[in-house]
Amino acid sequence: DSGVTQTPKHLITATGQRVTLRCSPRSGDLSVYWYQQSLDQGLQFLIQYYNGEERAKGNILERFSAQQFPDLHSELNLSSLELGDSALYFCASSPRVGTYEQYFGPGTRLTVT
């Protein structure tokens, strides 16, 4: 158990809908990262937050957005969902800037039908 929690574990929704994925980092970790893993692909970096502020952005679609709240939990919002958005979404956390070892949650499996 990494100490990172993600809810829900599974999500099935229809095209065009909007969903919110939630992540609670390890106790004391200030950085939160979101990654997407599509079928047979490696993990693709989406976005990083550090202590409430956006720190880095990857190839995140404009339909996707994220935020980190004062209690350090984070939410990833996916809107106007398409079939191609079906994937595993992982959240990871690390304690501070300059730390490269990230600790991953169990992921949320999103299925868009």
Add this chain to the structure above:
Amino acid sequence: DQQVKQNSPSLSVQEGRISILNCDYTNSMFDYFLWYKKYPAEGPTFLISISSIKDKNEDGRFTVFLNKSAKHLSLHIVPSQPGDSAVYFCAASLSYFGNEKLTFGTGTRLTIIP
């Protein structure tokens, strides 16, 4: 553009023998490398890392080797155990870039044969 490549999708090794997983990268600016292990229905678990100023890092049964001139790293597991059966991802980071995002390879599925 796949900057981190794991060219072997799968590998089978006899229990007790050495497992060698390989990873190549194209961006010479990467300066920190990590290996993660992933079981089904779980998130990746950090295994071992290496900074570009080193060429070897060891932690128990796991050793990572870095060859900067060849832009190649490898993970050695000795001896291999059935619990090592999992998908292994290598990842790389650009520490000077001001963030800690990781670029992952596509993974190698390791199967340890009892």
